[in-house]
Amino acid sequence: MDTPFAKEPYVIGIAGGTGSGKTTFSRELVATLMTNKIVYLSHDSYYRDQSNVPFSERVKVNYDHPDSLETELMIKHIEKLRAYQPVDIPIYDFVEHTRAKETEHIEPQSVILIEGILIFAVKELRDLMDMKIFVDTDADIRFMRRLQRDIEERGRSVKSVCDQYINVVRPMHEAFVEPSKTYADIIVPHGGRNRAALDMVAAKIKSHMDANE
Numbered sequence: 001m002d003t004p005f006a007k008e009p010y011v012i013g014i015a016g017g018t019g020s021g022k023t024t025f026s027r028e029l030v031a032t033l034m035t036n037k038i039v040y041l042s043h044d045s046y047y048r049d050q051s052n053v054p055f056s057e058r059v060k061v062n063y064d065h066p067d068s069l070e071t072e073l074m075i076k077h078i079e080k081l082r083a084y085q086p087v088d089i090p091i092y093d094f095v096e097h098t099r100a101k102e103t104e105h106i107e108p109q110s111v112i113l114i115e116g117i118l119i120f121a122v123k124e125l126r127d128l129m130d131m132k133i134f135v136d137t138d139a140d141i142r143f144m145r146r147l148q149r150d151i152e153e154r155g156r157s158v159k160s161v162c163d164q165y166i167n168v169v170r171p172m173h174e175a176f177v178e179p180s181k182t183y184a185d186i187i188v189p190h191g192g193r194n195r196a197a198l199d200m201v202a203a204k205i206k207s208h209m210d211a212n213e
Contacts, residue, residue, distance in 0.1 A: 009081060011129045012129065012131045013120065015133070015177070020191065022135040023115060023192070026040065039107075039109045041074065042115050043074065044092060045104075046071060046089075047092045064169050071125055083108075120184065131185055134181045134184035135192055136189050146169070
């Protein structure tokens with residue numbers, strides 16, 4: 001099909017453990033590039049719809065296991081965006097533990113940025129990426145960041161966050177997230193504001209964008 005771009009979109013995956021700074025890295029990267037030609041997709045948006053499940057059961061779901069995410073839908077959306085077709089992505093309600101009725105309309109661009117803790121753990125998703133970045137941060141710092149986020153943004157109690165971390169988050173990190181680091185092209189130490197890594201990745205993306213103009 002005819003498109004306003006010379007090349008297929010450049011797909012970048014940014015992974016890392018919960019609270020590692022991958023979202024910060026993604027936002028800093030977009031800010032560094034100073035462009036609106038980037039599509040941003042969070043794997044968290046694709047948690048499965050549970051509107052038909054009682055709330056008491058929703059809270060028991062293991063949200064750190066790959067099965068909790070409708071990754072197959074994300075793959076379809078990325079494939080459409082790579083073909084320069086728009087998509088409507090889900091919006092997830094983390095308080096109610098299910099999808100909102102609304103969706104977010106996304107227009108295609110020359111760069112697709114994907115972020116999530118499990119995006120390297122699924123081969124079919126991983127294979128769509130041109131660049132894979134893993135943000136690596138000390139486990140204690142990651143836990144403190146998650147604790148603060150879940151209390152302030154998701155209405156959780158300290159006890160529920162701690163229990164979930166010990167019983168679910170840490171075991172799932174060891175089973176899926178940490179092993180997926182081996183697939184990364186770039187490992188970014190010290191969290192999401194590593195300036196040297198940001199500048200290096202930004203230069204690579206800018207080169208692709210310049211070639212697409």
